[in-house]
Amino acid sequence: MTIAQFSIGDVAYAIVPLAEYEALRRLADDFEDAIDSADARRLYAERLEAERRGEDLSLPRDQWARIRAGESPVRVIREYRGLTQFQLADAAGLDQSLISIVESGRRDGKVSTLKAIAKALGAPLAVIAGVD
Numbered sequence: 001m002t003i004a005q006f007s008i009g010d011v012a013y014a015i016v017p018l019a020e021y022e023a024l025r026r027l028a029d030d031f032e033d034a035i036d037s038a039d040a041r042r043l044y045a046e047r048l049e050a051e052r053r054g055e056d057l058s059l060p061r062d063q064w065a066r067i068r069a070g071e072s073p074v075r076v077i078r079e080y081r082g083l084t085q086f087q088l089a090d091a092a093g094l095d096q097s098l099i100s101i102v103e104s105g106r107r108d109g110k111v112s113t114l115k116a117i118a119k120a121l122g123a124p125l126a127v128i129a130g131v132d
Contacts, residue, residue, distance in 0.1 A: 063076050073128055074128060077128075085099045088117070114129050
């Protein structure tokens with residue numbers, strides 16, 4: 001590589017042939033893309049792990065809209081997961097009638113009940129309990 005050097009005041013400059021500069025630029029871009037891809041993969045893996053632990057929840061926009069509109073988060077998430085009330089009750093170790101009562105809003109569930117539902121749905125307790 002041929003490099004011409006010069007200074008203006010205290011600033012040093014280098015001049016390289018355009019083809020060599022473009023090759024260096026491509027290498028730098030590829031390196032930045034690799035870093036961005038690695039960061040994206042790491043963030044995605046962290047998000048999936050948090051969701052697996054029930055600390056995060058990914059739902060389509062229309063499902064969040066249903067929850068924001070006042071629909072039961074338990075019902076919305078249960079239906080999105082493709083579960084019946086009986087299946088959710090079985091997974092949570094609860095009675096189906098209790099799932100129905102919580103979903104209908106006729107009665108707030110006890111913390112232990114909501115925790116069991118949250119765990120069974122793989123959702124954060126705050127979402128299940130409707131806490132913002």
